[in-house]
Amino acid sequence: MEKMKNKSIAQRLAKTSYENFNVAVYCPVANINGMIDLEEFDRKFKLLYDNVKIGRAYVECYRGMNWATKEQLLKAKEYFESKGIATSGGITTCAGETNEDGFISLCYSNPEGREILRKAVALNAEVFDELIFDDFYFLNCRCKDCVAKKGDRTWSQFRLDEKREITEEIVMKTAKEVNPDINVIVKFPQWYEVFNETGYDLKMEPALFDSIYTGTETRNPTYAAQHLPKYLSYFVMRYLESAAPGRNLGGWFDPYECTYNLTSYLEQGYLTLFAKAKEVTLFCLDSMIKDPAFRLFAPAVGELFKEVDEYLGKLGNPVGAAAYRPANGRGEDNLHNYLGMCGIPFEAYIDYPEGEKVVFLAEGAADDADIVAKMKKSMLDGASVVVTSGFVRKMGDAFKEFVNVKYSSRKALVSEYADSKNSGVTVGGKYAGMKPILIPQMDYCTNDIWELAAAYGTDNNFPVVLRCSYGAGSIAIVTIPDNMGDLYHYPVEVLNVIRGLLSKEMPVVLDGPSQVQLFAYDNDKVIVRSDLPYAESVGLKVADGVKAVKDLVKGTEIPVADGKVTLEMMPGFNYVLELKK
Numbered sequence: 001m002e003k004m005k006n007k008s009i010a011q012r013l014a015k016t017s018y019e020n021f022n023v024a025v026y027c028p029v030a031n032i033n034g035m036i037d038l039e040e041f042d043r044k045f046k047l048l049y050d051n052v053k054i055g056r057a058y059v060e061c062y063r064g065m066n067w068a069t070k071e072q073l074l075k076a077k078e079y080f081e082s083k084g085i086a087t088s089g090g091i092t093t094c095a096g097e098t099n100e101d102g103f104i105s106l107c108y109s110n111p112e113g114r115e116i117l118r119k120a121v122a123l124n125a126e127v128f129d130e131l132i133f134d135d136f137y138f139l140n141c142r143c144k145d146c147v148a149k150k151g152d153r154t155w156s157q158f159r160l161d162e163k164r165e166i167t168e169e170i171v172m173k174t175a176k177e178v179n180p181d182i183n184v185i186v187k188f189p190q191w192y193e194v195f196n197e198t199g200y201d202l203k204m205e206p207a208l209f210d211s212i213y214t215g216t217e218t219r220n221p222t223y224a225a226q227h228l229p230k231y232l233s234y235f236v237m238r239y240l241e242s243a244a245p246g247r248n249l250g251g252w253f254d255p256y257e258c259t260y261n262l263t264s265y266l267e268q269g270y271l272t273l274f275a276k277a278k279e280v281t282l283f284c285l286d287s288m289i290k291d292p293a294f295r296l297f298a299p300a301v302g303e304l305f306k307e308v309d310e311y312l313g314k315l316g317n318p319v320g321a322a323a324y325r326p327a328n329g330r331g332e333d334n335l336h337n338y339l340g341m342c343g344i345p346f347e348a349y350i351d352y353p354e355g356e357k358v359v360f361l362a363e364g365a366a367d368d369a370d371i372v373a374k375m376k377k378s379m380l381d382g383a384s385v386v387v388t389s390g391f392v393r394k395m396g397d398a399f400k401e402f403v404n405v406k407y408s409s410r411k412a413l414v415s416e417y418a419d420s421k422n423s424g425v426t427v428g429g430k431y432a433g434m435k436p437i438l439i440p441q442m443d444y445c446t447n448d449i450w451e452l453a454a455a456y457g458t459d460n461n462f463p464v465v466l467r468c469s470y471g472a473g474s475i476a477i478v479t480i481p482d483n484m485g486d487l488y489h490y491p492v493e494v495l496n497v498i499r500g501l502l503s504k505e506m507p508v509v510l511d512g513p514s515q516v517q518l519f520a521y522d523n524d525k526v527i528v529r530s531d532l533p534y535a536e537s538v539g540l541k542v543a544d545g546v547k548a549v550k551d552l553v554k555g556t557e558i559p560v561a562d563g564k565v566t567l568e569m570m571p572g573f574n575y576v577l578e579l580k581k
Contacts, residue, residue, distance in 0.1 A: 012086070012130065012183070013249075013278055017055030018305055020312040022279040024056035024250070026090060026134070031285040032059055032068045032076050041079075044289045048282075049083070051302035058132055058281065060090035062120040073127045088185075089124030089131035093117060105138055105198075108166050109145035118170050125178035135189035135215050135252075138198035139163060156328075159199035167208045187213035187252060190228060190236050193333040193364075202327040202350055206244035213281070214240045216251035216272040220264060224257045229485075230531060231340030231517055233268045237275030238318060239325065239348035250279030255287060255294045263572040265297055266304050267531075270574065273308045274519050274527055276318060280305075311552050311576050316523030320345035321386070321502040322356035324365050331363025332390040338484045341531065342495055343510030344502050345520045357383055357505050363390030372401050379473035386476045386501050389440050402475050403449050403468055410441040411482070412462045414455035417494050424450025424467065431493045437486035439479050442466065452476075453497040464490070465497050476501050488514035507546070507579055511539035516569065524579040525552075530569035538567045540577075548580040 016022040025048065035041050048054065057080040061068045068076075077087045095104045095113070106113040124131040139159040150158040175182050186209045188200060195202065206212055216233040219226070233253065241248045251272035258265035272280055282288055288298050323336050323346040336346050346360065352374045353359055359378055365371060365387075372395075375385050379402075392399050393407035415436040418427040439455060442463050453465040467476040478498055481487060490498075492513055503509045503518075508526050510518050516538050519527040530536065541564050542549065549558045549565050553576050558565045567575050 012056075015055065015086070016279075017053040018309040020309050021273060021277060021305075022055040022250070023052055023305060024058060024279055024281040025054055025285050025288065026058040026252070026281055026283045027060055027076065027285040028090075028092070029060045029063045029066050029068045032061075032072055033066075034286070035072070035076055035079065038075075038079055047289045047295070048285075048298045051298045052282070052305060054083075054085050056086045056088060056279070056281075057285075058088050058090040059128070060092060060134075061123050061127075062116070063092035063134075064094045064096040070123060070127060073123070077127060087128060089128035090134060091120045091124060091131060092134040092136045093120075094134075094136040101140075103136065103140075105136065105140050107141040107143055107146060108139070108162055109141070109143065109149045114166070114170060117166060118174050121171055121174045122178050125175045125182050129179065129181055130183040130185065131175070132185040132187055132213060135187045137186055138189075138200060140198055156196045160196060160201055160204070163199035163201065164204055164208070167205065172208060183210045185209060185211045185213050185249060188215060188240060190215040190217050190232060191226060192236055192239060193330070196328040202240070202243040206247065211247040211249050212240060212244045213249055214251045214277070215253075216268055216275075216277075217253045217256075218264075218268055219254075219257035220260060223260075229334055229337035229341050230264075230267055230271065232334060232337040233271035234275045234517075234519065235323075235336050235340055235346060235348055237272060237277055238346070239350065241275075242348055242350045243327070248278075250281055251275070251277040252281040252283060254283040255297045258297075259293055262296060262300055266300060267529075267572070269301055269304050270308065270529070271517075273312060274315075274318075276312075276315075307553075314552060314578075315525045315527075316521040318345075318347060319506070319520050319522050320347040321358045321360045321505075322347055322349055322353035323360045323362075324349045324352050324368075325362065326350065326352075326365060326368045329364030329367040331366065331394060332388060332480060332484065335362045335388065335390075335480065335484055336360075338487050339498075339502075340517060342487055342490075342498070342514045343512065343516050343518045344499055345506060345518050354378070355381075358502060359383055359385045360502060361385065361387045361391050363388060363394050366391050366394035371395075372398055375475075376401065376471075379475060380471035382472040384474045384476070384501065384504070385470075386478060389442055389477065389479045392442070392477060393440075402470055404445050405449060405466060405477055406443040408441045408443045411438050412441050412455065412457055413438055414457065414462065416456040417464065417491055418454045418456065418461065419493050419497055420450070420452050424452050427451055427454045427461065429493065430456070431491040433491050434489040437489050438482045439464070440482070442477065442479055449477075453494045455479075464494055465501070467501070490514070507543050509541045511541055511564065512536065513538075524581070526577050526579070528567060528569070528575040528577070530571055530573055532569065533571055535571070536569050538569050540565050540567065542579060545581045546579045550578040550580055552576045552578055
């Protein structure tokens with residue numbers, strides 16, 4: 001674990017409301033100002049408090065031009081602490097909403113926005129020994145002052161420069177002057193693919209703040225504006241852990257856009273904890289205790305916490321294919337999460353994972369100026385490097401260092417597939433996809449690189465997976481459909497080729513349809529979770545030497561036959577398994 005910057009971090013991690021994690025609730029300023037009659041408030045709070053062991057309350061002082069007074073903060077602090085609930089401060093640096101632009105951030109090009117920020121930090125530091133910034137600590141103002149101040153810089157660079165300056169000169173300086181022992185936390189949103197466009201930086205900010213926090217909201221992937229695959233609730237926790245090892249204090253999710261399916265709300269909690277979050281924050285207080293739309297959510301998530309606490313301590317450290325995504329890299333947004341929904345476990349890295357045996361590089365990794373040298377060293381040392389068609393496109397001629405494969409301008413509409421049983425010498429079989437999908441056509445040289453999976457066309461076929469040796473290792477290319485969600489429509493036989501490349505160092509490999517997730521740990525424990533809307537039999541190929549598989553929830557053993565076990569999966573159900581050797 002990275003050395004703690006502040007003694008209060010170590011102290012707060014020592015006490016948890018559950019055996020293996022803590023649970024917190026975030027209380028926006030309107031909730032705090034509504035705590036007038038504490039007896040009435042207590043009756044409503046019972047819905048949450050009676051169902052969930054709350055260990056911390058984040059008490060907000062400012063949001064959207066609304067303030068809580070110091071007296072009101074102290075009143076809320078006293079109430080929560082009388083129940084044994086620790087308290088921390090909170091700030092949401094939002095200037096409100098408009099009918100045209102949605103949420104708008106504070107503007108730091110004028111003195112008013114800077115003074116609001118300074119005042120909010122100082123107020124928190126007077127009352128609390130810890131404060132957290134809600135994930136509105138972004139910059140999206142394009143007023144005349146900001147346009148003039150930006151000058152010739154890109155909006156991204158202007159906002160990154162501005163974020164560094166206000167964090168150093170206003171946030172951290174003010175907080176430490178008022179309360180030298182305060183732990184200042186920045187919560188990052190879940191939309192990590194575009195952080196730098198609004199001033200977030202996973203290299204700069206973890207170095208400036210005492211600790212960080214992670215947004216793990218996925219809600220409704222299809223019908224919500226952010227369209228985030230559910231595996232993101234796990235992947236983003238691991239990615240931010242790599243940005244601040246030991247100082248990523250928890251994951252945060254909410255009930256919004258989840259009323260269509262209660263399981264979608266609970267899944268955020270499961271995956272946050274499967275990623276080994278130290279704390280889970282429920283947003284927000286009033287929604288959880290007053291809004292009738294979410295009345296069932298507190299009892300349900302309380303049962304989830306009880307369930308996971310029974311086995312979380314038995315799980316080791318998460319493992320998976322080493323997925324490198326440099327800070328501020330762009331391209332193939334959320335691809336890791338789409339592949340995660342296809343049963344491929346990843347371990348995320350913000351720095352290149354030297355020494356790993358399997359390295360996965362999506363398009364964003366091509367933004368590393370030294371990526372060719374790093375890949376070359378990995379493969380000369382014996383690693384298997386798997387890249388995407390988007391990575392090949394962005395690399396252009398530089399990719400010829402490894403093999404002459406090009407991303408062409410042509411597309412193919414495909415629905416039938418083949419695989420290879422002889423390392424690409426021939427392809428065979430005819431496997432139907434769920435529906436026609438559009439893929440890029442990759443140009444390659446026959447007999448120089450080998451086609452392990454293909455999509456059929458008329459008197460033609462198009463590579464889905466290519467592979468060849470390089471040095472002591474290998475390089476493989478996976479063709480990504482234009483709509484990345486169409487990865488779900490590759491047939492099992494094609495998905496198994498991709499899984500075989502990326503999961504070859506894993507204790508188990510999934511053998512089944514997409515929308516079944518697999519989580520692996522370094523002590524021979526695995527979790528399998530189904531997001532299919534129907535019951536389905538799913539196979540797990542186990543590593544050599546595994547003689548039995550124990551269900552840690554039921555306490556029963558599942559027989560291993562021909563190196564494989566079969567699981568009868570139900571929607572939203574988790575198998576928590578131990579591999580017995």
